[in-house]
Amino acid sequence: MSLRIVVCVKYVPDATGDRHFADDLTVDRDDVDGLLSELDEYAVEQALQIADEADDAEITVLTVGPEDAKDALRKALSMGADKAVHVEDDDLHGSDVMGTSLVLAKAIEKTGYDLVICGMASTDGVMGVLPAILAERLGVPQVTLLSEVSVEDGTVTGRRDGDTASEQLQASLPAVVSVTDQSGEARYPSFKGIMAAKKKPVESLDLDDLDLDAELVGLEGAWTKVDSADERPARTAGTIVKDEGEGGKQLAEFLAGQKFI
Amino acid sequence: MAEVLVYVDHVDGAVRKPTLELLTLARRVGDPVAVALGAGAEATAAVLGEHGAVKVLTADAPEFADYLVVPKVDALQAAHEAVSPVAVLVPSSTEGKEIAARLAVRIGSGIITDAVDLESGAEGPVATQSVFAASFTTKSRVSKGTPVITVKPNSAAVEAAPAAGAVEALSVSFSDQATGTKVVGRTPRESTGRPELTEAAIVVSGGRGVNGAENFSIIEELADSLGAAVGASRAAVDAGWYPHTNQVGQTGKSVSPQLYVATGISGAIQHRAGMQTSKTIVAVNKDAEAPIFDLVDYGVVGDLFEVVPQLTQEVKSRKG
Ligand SMILES: Cc1cc2nc3c(=O)[nH]c(=O)nc-3n(C[C@H](O)[C@H](O)[C@H](O)COP(=O)(O)OP(=O)(O)OC[C@H]3O[C@@H](n4cnc5c(N)ncnc54)[C@H](O)[C@@H]3O)c2cc1C
Ligand SMILES: Nc1ncnc2c1ncn2[C@@H]1O[C@H](COP(=O)(O)O)[C@@H](O)[C@H]1O
Numbered sequence: 001m002s003l004r005i006v007v008c009v010k011y012v013p014d015a016t017g018d019r020h021f022a023d024d025l026t027v028d029r030d031d032v033d034g035l036l037s038e039l040d041e042y043a044v045e046q047a048l049q050i051a052d053e054a055d056d057a058e059i060t061v062l063t064v065g066p067e068d069a070k071d072a073l074r075k076a077l078s079m080g081a082d083k084a085v086h087v088e089d090d091d092l093h094g095s096d097v098m099g100t101s102l103v104l105a106k107a108i109e110k111t112g113y114d115l116v117i118c119g120m121a122s123t124d125g126v127m128g129v130l131p132a133i134l135a136e137r138l139g140v141p142q143v144t145l146l147s148e149v150s151v152e153d154g155t156v157t158g159r160r161d162g163d164t165a166s167e168q169l170q171a172s173l174p175a176v177v178s179v180t181d182q183s184g185e186a187r188y189p190s191f192k193g194i195m196a197a198k199k200k201p202v203e204s205l206d207l208d209d210l211d212l213d214a215e216l217v218g219l220e221g222a223w224t225k226v227d228s229a230d231e232r233p234a235r236t237a238g239t240i241v242k243d244e245g246e247g248g249k250q251l252a253e254f255l256a257g258q259k260f261i
Numbered sequence: 262m263a264e265v266l267v268y269v270d271h272v273d274g275a276v277r278k279p280t281l282e283l284l285t286l287a288r289r290v291g292d293p294v295a296v297a298l299g300a301g302a303e304a305t306a307a308v309l310g311e312h313g314a315v316k317v318l319t320a321d322a323p324e325f326a327d328y329l330v331v332p333k334v335d336a337l338q339a340a341h342e343a344v345s346p347v348a349v350l351v352p353s354s355t356e357g358k359e360i361a362a363r364l365a366v367r368i369g370s371g372i373i374t375d376a377v378d379l380e381s382g383a384e385g386p387v388a389t390q391s392v393f394a395a396s397f398t399t400k401s402r403v404s405k406g407t408p409v410i411t412v413k414p415n416s417a418a419v420e421a422a423p424a425a426g427a428v429e430a431l432s433v434s435f436s437d438q439a440t441g442t443k444v445v446g447r448t449p450r451e452s453t454g455r456p457e458l459t460e461a462a463i464v465v466s467g468g469r470g471v472n473g474a475e476n477f478s479i480i481e482e483l484a485d486s487l488g489a490a491v492g493a494s495r496a497a498v499d500a501g502w503y504p505h506t507n508q509v510g511q512t513g514k515s516v517s518p519q520l521y522v523a524t525g526i527s528g529a530i531q532h533r534a535g536m537q538t539s540k541t542i543v544a545v546n547k548d549a550e551a552p553i554f555d556l557v558d559y560g561v562v563g564d565l566f567e568v569v570p571q572l573t574q575e576v577k578s579r580k581g
Pocket of ligand 1: 038039123467468469470471493494495496497508509510511512513514524525526527528529530531532535545546547548551563564565566
């Protein structure tokens with residue numbers, strides 16, 4: 001039987017651009033260029049490799065996000081994914097991780113899956129908890145933060161490099177996996193891939209399609225509230241010296257003045 | 262006073278520093294009740310009591326070590342039911358965040374991750390977070406359920422505040438999900454004898470400018486003279502010069518020491534994301550235009566192979 005892989009990808013504001021907040025204290029997604037989160041490219045890459053190893057596999061890329069988030073899906077399709085699902089609904093604006101995970105879980109169940117693959121964290125929210133929450137919601141094993149992953153005979157195995165130890169993990173499918181940026185460079189889309197992606201199906205779903213009540217999601221439905229967001233004052237300009245042979249000593253003098261030595 | 266649950270991060274009974282910092286913050290919100298799980302759980306009680314834990318709920322079972330995350334969620338949920346706390350605080354380790362997130366789903370609560378400060382407010386605890394590579398500071402709170410908040414290391418001072426620290430056994434029944442992900446092998450990380458990167462008061466980091474694994478000894482010598490931890494940029498890690506566990510930045514460790522020393526690091530946004538909240542920042546870079554100089558309190562434009570050894574020498578002689 002075919003291995004059904006769903007890859008969750010997020011469309012995020014470019015980290016090298018000027019990111020800020022909108023008036024309602026949500027992340028401003030209008031005034032800054034967006035792209036497929038670089039950390040989710042690693043998830044797409046591992047999906048492609050796992051699919052290559054399997055006899056028969058199908059990769060669906062899934063995103064919850066505004067109209068422009070289609071760009072992220074196109075990029076994943078041009079890397080080699082087979083089809084895409086885009087959950088888009090005005091009522092989703094301002095969802096927190098609880099809302100987003102609810103929608104993703106519903107969409108994953110509707111799509112059908114044996115394996116869900118996520119990135120380690122989104123580059124805008126950087127919570128890194130959504131994969132664990134998805135596993136909880138779907139009621140399947142969580143095999144997260146892997147720097148190495150493989151799937152064989154309905155079992156997923158992988159290596160998780162933790163703070164105090166490196167662990168070898170194992171779980172039966174279906175399961176939710178997340179992979180780190182140590183899992184292997186993501187491929188660039190080829191010209192052929194980019195052309196092929198244009199013809200691949202992108203299914204659009206809204207909250208009704210998922211039988212979800214708008215009150216459960218969006219800014220109103222969020223279980224957290226941001227009261228204020230202030231730009232951090234620029235660090236006051238420091239002293240910069242050119243090394244003329246005494247640079248190390250000058251730096252030591254500064255550190256001594258600050259009582260570090 | 263109301264009670265606050267504090268999840269204890271420990272290794273065989275040795276409590277890690279971020280948990281003690283968490284107790285300082287917890288006392289602003291209520292009476293800390295600690296939850297310690299796994300081998301050595303009871304041994305944590307003495308030090309937790311010294312830092313304000315009124316009670317220490319403990320549980321040990323093979324499941325905690327043999328399976329990933331979920332057994333600990335089951336236990337924390339049991340503690341939540343037993344105590345009915347006003348908040349649940351968890352150290353922001355990778356595992357801590359996952360435990361907290363799953364608990365939040367189960368108890369129908371909102372979650373805030375990676376807080377750098379915590380105050381009590383009229384509508385529950387208010388968390389300060391540092392976002393967009395530390396270019397913004399936000400204040401938020403959980404508006405539904407029992408607030409679940411994870412807090413980054415170095416967010417508060419460790420303070421002595423003697424309390425009872427009475428050990429009480431927590432009874433836990435494991436869920437069906439508990440044994441879903443088996444830990445089939447574990448290789449403990451070798452200790453370098455240097456301070457823990459996320460906990461260190463001083464961090465000395467090297468980047469692409471260090472130009473080779475063998476040259477990292479220059480960085481290590483400076484670190485050792487200052488009693489510092491060693492960090493590395495992703496470029497240095499990707500080149501194989503230093504282990505990934507030492508990477509500072511968005512996809513590595515986030516550090517907030519008293520002093521951060523960046524050598525041969527340009528200061529890309531993803532690197533800054535992991536170190537920008539450091540109290541004092543100094544840098545050595547041969548390119549006067551490197552963006553890292555926008556952040557520094559003191560910067561030396563020069564060759565690190567000249568400047569760093571001289572600095573190390575000077576530190577050693579000043580320390581005598
Ligand atoms: C999704 C994503 C996540 C990322 N996560 C991280 C992360 O967690 N951490 C991280 O660090 N990066 C991360 N990066 C990479 C980041 O964008 C930069 O590529 C990286 O930080 C560059 O490392 P560097 O400063 O060491 O190298 P470079 O940018 O190449 O800078 C090297 C510097 O060394 C100086 N130099 C060279 N020789 C000498 C000398 N002899 N003496 C003094 N100075 C010298 C040069 O002038 C230069 O400024 C991430 C990128 C992406 C896309
Ligand atoms: N809106 C979204 N749509 C699809 N996937 C997402 C979305 N948000 C987060 N994810 C996935 O969850 C991972 C972790 O996200 P986070 O917990 O927000 O840091 C990301 O790398 C994605 O794989």
